[in-house]
Amino acid sequence: xxxxxxxxxxxxxxxxxxxxxxxxxxxxxxxxxxxxxxxxxxxxxxxxxxxxxxxxxxxxxxxxxxxxxxxxxxxxxxxxxxxxxxxxxxxxxxxxxxxxxxxxxxxxxxxxxxxxxxxxxxxxxxxxxxxxxxxxxxxxxxxxxxxxxxxxxxxxxxxxxxxxxxxxxxxxxxxxxxxxxxxxxxxxxxxxxxxxxxxxxxxxxxxxxxxxxxxxxxxxxxxxxxxxxxxxxxxxxxxxxxxxxxxxxxxxxxxxxxxxxxxxxxxxxxxxxxxxxxxxxxxxxxxxxxxxxxxxxxxxxxxxxxxxxxxxxxxxxxxxxxxxxxxxxxxxxxxxxxxxxxxxxxxxxxxxxxxxxxxxxxxxxxxxxxxxxxxxxxxxxxxxxxxxxxxxxxxxxxxxxxxxxxxxxxxxxxxxxxxxxxxxxxxxxxxxxxxxxxxxxxxxxxxxxxxxxxxxxxxxxxxx
Ligand code: HEM
Numbered sequence: 080x081x082x083x084x085x086x087x088x089x090x091x092x093x094x095x096x097x098x099x100x101x102x103x104x105x106x107x108x109x110x111x112x113x114x115x116x117x118x119x120x121x122x123x124x125x126x127x128x129x130x131x132x133x134x135x136x137x138x139x140x141x142x143x144x145x146x147x148x149x150x151x152x153x154x155x156x157x158x159x160x161x162x163x164x165x166x167x168x169x170x171x172x173x174x175x176x177x178x179x180x181x182x183x184x185x186x187x188x189x190x191x192x193x194x195x196x197x198x199x200x201x202x203x204x205x206x207x208x209x210x211x212x213x214x215x216x217x218x219x220x221x222x223x224x225x226x227x228x229x230x231x232x233x234x235x236x237x238x239x240x241x242x243x244x245x246x247x248x249x250x251x252x253x254x255x256x257x258x259x260x261x262x263x264x265x266x267x268x269x270x271x272x273x274x275x276x277x278x279x280x281x282x283x284x285x286x287x288x289x290x291x292x293x294x295x296x297x298x299x300x301x302x303x304x305x306x307x308x309x310x311x312x313x314x315x316x317x318x319x320x321x322x323x324x325x326x327x328x329x330x331x332x333x334x335x336x337x338x339x340x341x342x343x344x345x346x347x348x349x350x351x352x353x354x355x356x357x358x359x360x361x362x363x364x365x366x367x368x369x370x371x372x373x374x375x376x377x378x379x380x381x382x383x384x385x386x387x388x389x390x391x392x393x394x395x396x397x398x399x400x401x402x403x404x405x406x407x408x409x410x411x412x413x414x415x416x417x418x419x420x421x422x423x424x425x426x427x428x429x430x431x432x433x434x435x436x437x438x439x440x441x442x443x444x445x446x447x448x449x450x451x452x453x454x455x456x457x458x459x460x461x462x463x464x465x466x467x468x469x470x471x472x473x474x475x476x477x478x479x480x481x482x483x484x485x486x487x488x489x490x491x492x493x494x495x496x497x498x499x500x501x502x503x504x505x506x507x508x509x510x511x512x513x514x515x516x517x518x519x520x521x522x523x524x525x526x527x528x529x530x531x532x533x534x535x536x537x538x539x540x541x542x543x
Contacts, residue, residue: 094118101147105426108434112145120147128526130416134447143433178487181343184331185324186490197494198392200238204231205501207247209509216539221515223536224363226252228356228502229260235498236351240344241308242323259304259348266297267353267528301348305341313337347491353529354414355495361412362405362503364522364532365461367514372463373507376401377542380508387542390504392497398504403466405499409481411461414529416446418483445480446530454478511540 098117113121113136125148126132136144208231215222233256234244245256312325313334321327324347328340366373376398383397384390395402421441428434435441450458455465455478465471466479482489489495506512514520515536524530 105436106428106434108428108432110143110145110433110435111140112147113140115147118149120149122148128524130444130446130526130530133444134450137447137451141433143429143435177339181339182486182490184328185343197235197239198497200244201235201498201501202391204234204498205505207231208502209505211247212506212510212539216510216541219538221536222539223534224360225356225534226256226260228359229263229352230256231359231502232352232354232356232498233259233348235355235494236347238323239494240324240347241312242325243308259301262297262301262304263349263353266301266349298345301345302341305344305348306337309337309341309344350489351491351494354491355498357414357529357531358405358408358412358495358499359502360532361414362408362499363506363512363537364520364535365404365408365411366507367512367535367537368519368522369461370513372404372461373511376404376507377511380504384508387509390501390508392500394504395500399467400463401504401507402500403463405496405503406466406479407461407463410449410455410466410479411459412524412530412532413445413449413481414531415481415483416444416526416530417442418445419487421487443480443483445483448478448480451478507542509542511542512537513540514538 094117098115101115101117101120113124115121116123124132133146136146208227211227212222230245230247237243237245245254249256309325309329312322313329316326316329316334318330321330325340325344328343332340366376379398379400380388380390383394390398423435423437423439423441426435426437448454452458454475465475482492482495515538520535521533523533525533
């Protein structure tokens with residue numbers, strides 16, 4: 080009885096404290112933001128598409144504004160990064176020394192020269208992708224691109240990180256691919272939706288403890304999967320001949336950081352699969368919905384490699400319209416709409432106008448930047464022409480940031496650009512894609528850690 084009363088009193092005190100702390104004023108230059116509720120802050124206002132909700136809020140509160148996710152104060156930025164002096168155990172979540180070390184190691188393995196050896200892997204995977212699509216085209220069956228795009232992207236990461244590949248004969252729903260795709264989907268779904276417990280500090284220890292020790296996390300199966308590969312690699316390691324990125328990481332850590340190396344490998348699996356695969360899906364969707372754009376791309380490719388010719392990375396400079404269409408896909412649907420959150424190490428006065436206190440989380444709305452009417456004409460329209468010509472490229476450079484910017488940007492950007500180009504150019508050289516039922520494909524995104532299209536079906540015709 081007394082215990083129950085005590086819990087009630089503590090809860091009321093907590094609600095009061097949580098409310099008052101959200102109203103605290105730091106300076107005369109505090110960013111504006113919507114009014115808050117105790118405990119929830121502004122969480123209830125996010126809606127199903129937070130990237131759009133928050134983009135629309137800039138109309139009321141300006142380009143930098145304050146938003147409380149439960150007990151966590153987030154400052155949203157929907158403007159050019161300028162020289163914003165923010166700083167930001169895996170590569171993705173590590174900070175400071177640890178991040179710097181891992182990033183240097185990984186970036187070094189991803190330099191242009193080292194990537195050259197992965198071109199053969201990408202070319203092989205792209206060939207397999209095309210031959211599998213040919214079967215759909217010949218049989219006239221509807222083609223659902225999602226899992227095949229994932230197989231393509233996953234096999235490239237598998238080769239680079241684990242010197243392994245999932246055989247093409249293995250169906251997309253079976254074996255390791257089926258398992259991994261299911262696990263990764265779940266992690267992205269849960270990660271993107273977030274949980275009330277991530278933001279309400281008072282209940283976090285209970286929830287995380289329960290999840291970790293009783294029901295397990297969505298990450299557990301992927302962790303166990305990679306841990307097994309780590310152990311096999313460790314047993315068969317040849318220090319003078321690293322086979323893959325995992326060997327490089329084991330050698331660098333002198334075999335003393337099993338957990339850290341597994342975590343970085345998981346980053347690659349997660350960050351490098353869903354992003355590229357979903358971008359290829361979006362591209363195909365936009366092609367089906369914009370046959371005129373697709374026709375121009377087909378014509379350009381025909382002039383460069385002939386009818387159904389094989390396209391390589393060497394052709395990229397001669398296919399500017401296709402390159403522009405890939406960029407436009409990443410602008411209209413930047414798969415990571417917020418990138419990764421940062422935290423201010425010091426308080427700053429941004430542009431002498433907006434004060435951001437030490438310890439605030441910063442999220443940059445890349446989707447908002449790419450859809451702002453201030454920076455783009457008819458931003459909702461799919462229009463590759465806006466990226467044609469050097470002056471246009473330069474004009475958009477500050478607002479087109481699908482891979483983010485600065486030292487913490489996407490470390491896989493070069494690899495991603497290559498794999499996107501290889502798969503997409505060869506698909507376009509071989510097929511004309513259209514919606515299976517002849518109607519425009521629904522192009523509104525589903526929000527998660529990556530923004531995805533709803534599953535859709537394509538009709539494939541041979542390009543002649
Ligand atoms: C279309 C494809 C891709 C897109 C749009 C994309 C986008 C992004 C974005 C927006 C970030 C956050 C950066 C920030 O917050 O500043 C990021 C980080 C990252 N990406 Fe990518 N990415 C793609 C493909 C890849 C690939 C293929 C890999 C791996 C091979 C990869 C590995 C990573 C890693 C490891 C990070 C964390 C970097 C760090 O914290 O230092 N990404 N990516």
